Amino acid sequence: MACTSYRRTASCWRPRRRGAKKIYLWKVAARQLAQETPPLHLAAAELNTLWADMANADAEKADAAWKKLGAAGDNAVSFIGEQIRPIATPPFDAKRLDKLVAELDADQFANRDRAMRDLLELGELAVVPLQRHLEKGLSLEASKRARSVLEKIGQPALTMERRRVLEAIDLLENLRTAKAVELLREIEGNALIPQIRLEARQALQRLAQGKLEKK
Numbered sequence: 001m002a003c004t005s006y007r008r009t010a011s012c013w014r015p016r017r018r019g020a021k022k023i024y025l026w027k028v029a030a031r032q033l034a035q036e037t038p039p040l041h042l043a044a045a046e047l048n049t050l051w052a053d054m055a056n057a058d059a060e061k062a063d064a065a066w067k068k069l070g071a072a073g074d075n076a077v078s079f080i081g082e083q084i085r086p087i088a089t090p091p092f093d094a095k096r097l098d099k100l101v102a103e104l105d106a107d108q109f110a111n112r113d114r115a116m117r118d119l120l121e122l123g124e125l126a127v128v129p130l131q132r133h134l135e136k137g138l139s140l141e142a143s144k145r146a147r148s149v150l151e152k153i154g155q156p157a158l159t160m161e162r163r164r165v166l167e168a169i170d171l172l173e174n175l176r177t178a179k180a181v182e183l184l185r186e187i188e189g190n191a192l193i194p195q196i197r198l199e200a201r202q203a204l205q206r207l208a209q210g211k212l213e214k215k
Contacts, residue, residue: 033174039073047072047079055164062167070171074179080168081183087165088191090125097122097129104142112145119149124156127194158195166199173203181207 042050053065069076103115119126130146138146158166169187172180184200184207191197 033067033070033171039075040068040071041075042069042072044079047076051079051083051164054167055160066167066171070174073175074177077172077175077177077179077183080172081186084165084168084183084187084196085190087161088187088193088196090192092125092192094129097126098133101130101133101138101142101146104145105139112141116145116149119146120152123153124194125192127153128192128197156195162193162195165196169196169199169203173207176207 047069050065050069054062054069056062056065069080097119100115100119103111104119106112106115119130127150130150134143134146169184172184181204184204188197188200188204191200
């Protein structure tokens with residue numbers, strides 16, 4: 001499966017192709033949070049409205065929602081986490097996947113072939129667990145088949161919900177507080193959606209390189 005990076009460009013998400021890869025470029029200077037002292041305290045209804053507005057087709061309205069949610073600082077981090085978790089970590093039968101991975105090395109070809117088909121049906125939800133199994137080590141046969149499954153799983157469309165999650169990850173990176181970084185680490189560690197996991201990881205890497213976390 002092609003490695004894909006998602007970053008915001010101005011007021012839209014725009015793919016550029018290089019072979020089989022999709023690359024999203026972002027003008028970072030366009031996204032700066034105003035320094036609010038103290039952070040805003042927003043009611044639950046307003047938090048929900050701002051979250052909805054972050055996916056608005058009107059770029060200015062979406063950007064205004066992003067900035068106001070950011071102005072709440074750590075007061076909004078718990079809310080952001082509650083919105084991200086169901087999308088980043090959807091219900092998933094990990095035991096079934098482990099069993100399918102074991103079947104990739106079954107004695108009978110029919111069982112190995114069926115396990116591959118079932119993993120492909122799981123789609124992107126199989127990507128992160130399969131990568132973890134490969135990191136731990138599999139037999140030559142199981143490893144070959146697992147890599148074949150990963151190559152065949154296509155890149156999903158960037159839905160409104162996922163775009164909003166990526167916007168939220170960007171917001172957490174800009175906040176740079178210990179609480180925001182803790183949530184980024186949780187997302188990177190637990191997310192089953194490769195798009196989301198990758199963006200959280202890259203945000204953490206940029207923070208580590210720039211040493212931007214607030215004390």
